[in-house]
Amino acid sequence: MTEGGGLVVAVEDDERLRDSLVALLRAARRRVASFGSGEELLAAGVPTGATCLLLDIRMPGVDGITLLEELRRRGDRTPAVMISGHGDIPLAVRAMRVGASDFIEKPCDDEQLLEAIGRAAAQGIATAVEASRSTEAAARLALLSPREREVLEGLLAGQSNKAIAYHLGVSARTVEGHRGNMMIRLGVRSLSAAVQLAIEAGYRG
Template identity: 40%
Template sequence: MYALAAHSNRTSNGAGHLTAGGTAMSEANPMVIIVDDDVSIRESLQPALELAGWTVKSFESATAFLESEAPEGPSCLLLDVSLPDLSGLDLQARIADRRAEMPIIFMTGYGDVPMTVRAMKAGAAEFLTKPLDEEILFAAVERAIAQSRIAVRERAAMRAIKARYASLSRREREVLRLIVAGRLNKQVGGDLGISEITVKAHRGRVMEKMKAGSFADLVKMSAKLRLEE
């Protein structure tokens, strides 16, 4: 079986394909990971994807993939439904939390509606049938990488917010929680037993440490940290 169905409108060098999802790879080089026990699939997909500009890793089993190190930058997973050790759907469930920034494109030679519905409900980006049409596959990979790029940025932003919050003193955290809840400086002082001037000083340090350009920014960050709870 050939992994890719030839498409007459594509050039052999991938012309017209924006490198790794439409950027000049200004971020970490996007990675496409293939998990398929069919060596012919892996050997045909990998060079085609690399020629298009992506970094590619391939694995013959779910176990080998699970033992590998997760990529830092944007990525997507080309996953065969039928694997010898763990089905693609079971692997999808296994990595749902651990690799949430890695969209999954399922590949199968015998997909059915219930299987497709289950995969899509669990968050699959695409469900493709073999042999794979190159144009359809590459378009699916581009969409998945774009989705992953957004998720990776959001993850990095969240890590930064958590690090800033961790730098706050106990009192500064108390002040932050109260002011984003809508309490006035005078009310915060009454709640904490400190002067309004002291509250203002803490508030200024909180804004500085959290790198908030405005009070609205501070509220948004606190919402992400769920401080209102």
């Protein structure tokens, strides 16, 4: 059983089942935020620190799949585990296609459910770390001057200092100077580290 690790957001319209899920998660030493409907979660927004969504597929109003589709449309990428009733396999498959990480059939086996949540939460934590690194990398790239960005673009394209100099209409020594300043601003000591930072920021030139 995987315990701890992030906040689980449970959305279940059946109050007794919702209370049961909350009790199970807390017994497994997981933090949990619960909502009684998809509308409630959409109105409140996914809580900060959420690493897993636990969504019932069949709910009145905004069902689990519609909820997940809307969250993805809003840019939320928190991994989701869907709870489906017996015979809801086609719906579960549809949920996977819109971004669910896993689905569990009712009645839920506690161990199976916790393992699915553990996998999704681990994925969510990894995604959050990656997003944090991307944001930090983008902030560093924002420090570059326009000319330093042009030099970086050339380096990402695999060009030599001479080729970059020719393209920019400056001397190779000038390019070397911009390259040195660029690495200082980025806080790196090697070209490979600068390239990796640009990739983490999603920089394509």
